[in-house]
Amino acid sequence: MKLLQEKILNEGSVSGNDILKVDSFLNHQLDVEFLNEIGKEFKNRFANERIDKILTIEASGIAIASIASQHFGSIPVVFAKKVESKNLDKDVYETKVYSFTKDKEYSVKVSKKYLNSGENILVLDDFLANGRAALGLKDLVEQANANLSGIGIVIEKGFQEGRSLLEEVGVNLQSLVIIDSIDNGEIKFR
Template identity: 45%
Template sequence: MNRLEERILRDGVVKEGNVLKVGGFLNHVIDVDLMDWMGQEFKRRFEGLQVDKILTIESSGIAIATMAGHYFHVPVLYAKKNPRIVTMDDDKYVADAFSFTHKVTNHVIVTKSYLQPGEKVLVIDDFLANGAALTALSSIIEQAGAELVGVGIAVEKGMQGAGDRFRANGMRIESLALIDEMDAETNTIKFR
């Protein structure tokens, strides 16, 4: 069991509806030593892969992506999220993502000049559950004519199936903690 899995078992809280609360170390409080380890671990797992830029999405992906960028020595671009109507001007890529957590459709937005055709992009995010955020980020990478070379995820909810569907389509996904079962009543978690 790795450091993130151990921490999830110790401090994560399972709630009804496949919700895992990790605010104590991942997405409200940030444990910087854990972030540091995750950054290094992504670098190790994607060793040898050419990466020109890391793409993540606000807010909870930013800390992990920043530490990953620190070890990959590449810039980090974070997509902005906005539930309100966005002026669709010519200088932005936009894709929609429905947030099941907040029950709202977010517009995911990246300024065009910050993502260039041909750039090799590694996506980093805190959670992969239903795949809505990853689908939006993939769409933006495609709109830019850039190339998605890999996906690094902190916590994948494997039982929701999106990760395996992406893998079946040839996407390379590395999840540091891949959960196959969670039980809110007993607060138990089974990793793959």
């Protein structure tokens, strides 16, 4: 997605060989008009799939999924929760995800009410790197006996193992941009 590559080059900031920050439009401030372009592109990428519901994970996935939903007929969005919440149902699907950034394992939960057997689920998220969060969401879909229609990612770090882990298990993975390397502050797209 050319427009997204330009946006990343214009507004993103990189450090070291693997950190890209896109706080100005995706992870802290949200460019809602641009999120609609992202939503349209996800619809193009998954035009041939049956999709009943979008599953994402808090917090940055929420805006992406909510805006994208409008391009899929405003289907329901469910966001998986990362943190303990008093108000969350006891009756949940739960999976463990290891975060390399934070060097710890955390629980990801979805109430059983909102993922149902036979539903066709599109998973959307902001970044794909080592793939652990995406695999966790896939696990939740499978626990519910729902079908994973695909996984849509805004920015893939192509130099990490996420894609190979997901393709190994047959996931239809669509990333809007793939970054091959971040080398001394220079981003190379695939």
